[in-house]
Amino acid sequence: xxxxxxxxxxxxxxxxxxxxxxxxxxxxxxxSETYNFRDMKNAGFNINFVQxxxxxxxxxxxxxxxxxIKYPQTKLVRVIRGRVFDVAVDxxxxxxxxxxxxxxxxxxxxxxxxxxPKNFAHGFLVLSDFAEFCYKCDDFWHPNDEGGxxxxxxxxxxxWPKVESPLILSDKDKILPSLKEYL
Numbered sequence: 001x002x003x004x005x006x007x008x009x010x011x012x013x014x015x016x017x018x019x020x021x022x023x024x025x026x027x028x029x030x031x032s033e034t035y036n037f038r039d040m041k042n043a044g045f046n047i048n049f050v051q052x053x054x055x056x057x058x059x060x061x062x063x064x065x066x067x068x069i070k071y072p073q074t075k076l077v078r079v080i081r082g083r084v085f086d087v088a089v090d091x092x093x094x095x096x097x098x099x100x101x102x103x104x105x106x107x108x109x110x111x112x113x114x115x116x117p118k119n120f121a122h123g124f125l126v127l128s129d130f131a132e133f134c135y136k137c138d139d140f141w142h143p144n145d146e147g148g149x150x151x152x153x154x155x156x157x158x159x160w161p162k163v164e165s166p167l168i169l170s171d172k173d174k175i176l177p178s179l180k181e182y183l
Contacts, residue, residue, distance in 0.1 A: 006043045011102030013090055015117035018104065019043075019076070032111060033166055034078065034120055035136065045115070049136040055147070057126045058131070060165035062151055063091055064123015064173065069147045072118035074138040079106040082131030085161050086114055089149065089179075091119040099179055102157050116138050125160055125167075146178040150181075155179055 007018040023032045033039070033074065044110075064126065067073075070081065077086060089101040105127070106112055116122055124133065151158065151169070156179055 001004075004039045004043060010104070011100070012099060013088075013097045013102055013133050014095065016088055016090075016102055016120070017115040019113045019115055021111060021113070026144065027121055034069070034111075035076065036112075040170060047138050049076065049138050051132065051137045053137065053141075054132060054134045059126050059129050061126045061168045062123065062160070062173070063170075064148070065121035065176070066123065066146065066148045067119070067121045067152055068139070068142060068145050070145050071139050074118050075135050076113055076133040077106070077116065077122070077124075077133065078111070078113040079108055080132045080134055081108050082126065082128035083130075084124040084126050084131050084133060085121070086124040087158055087160075088092050088114065088116045089156055089158075090119075091121055091179075092093045092117075094121045099156060101156055103158065103160075117135055121147075123151055125163065126173060127161060127163060148173065149179050149182055150154075150176040153178045158165040 003022045010016050010018050019036055020034045023030050057091045084106050085103055086106045087101055087103045090097045
């Protein structure tokens with residue numbers, strides 16, 4: 001049944017892709033294959049996802065910008081309830097887009113998914129009253145291998161959308177280094 005639409009190299013960043021699955025709707029609601037290995041392989045991706053994660057957050061929660069240092073992960077992220085502004089920052093030192101970011105709104109209505117390659121920082125801001133966020137990873141989480149950069153790093157200069165409520169960050173995310181400090 002599957003089939004996906006892939007927008008490759010979004011924001012001019014090699015490897016960063018938006019994947020939109022086919023959605024079949026009728027008066028009862030909708031059905032969609034949110035992941036199909038065969039469709040992904042036909043689109044040029046050969047990724048072995050090993051872990052699924054899910055989080056719930058309220059409006060104004062900003063999670064990120066996180067990455068794994070020695071065990072980088074490819075992630076396929078999506079929203080199943082609500083709306084988020086999702087961001088990926090290129091941390092590949094040999095990339096012509098190193099330090100550049102791309103942001104996209106992911107919603108339960110648009111069904112878009114962001115495929116984030118290894119060696120990217122990732123984060124999101126919740127725009128709706130509540131959001132449930134899901135993502136697949138191609139490596140396991142290693143708790144002693146976490147890295148991050150500050151969400152408001154002026155050198156990355158992410159244009160985060162404004163929300164009416166104050167931003168809610170974890171204590172850890174409030175003190176992450178800048179990209180220059182991380183290097």
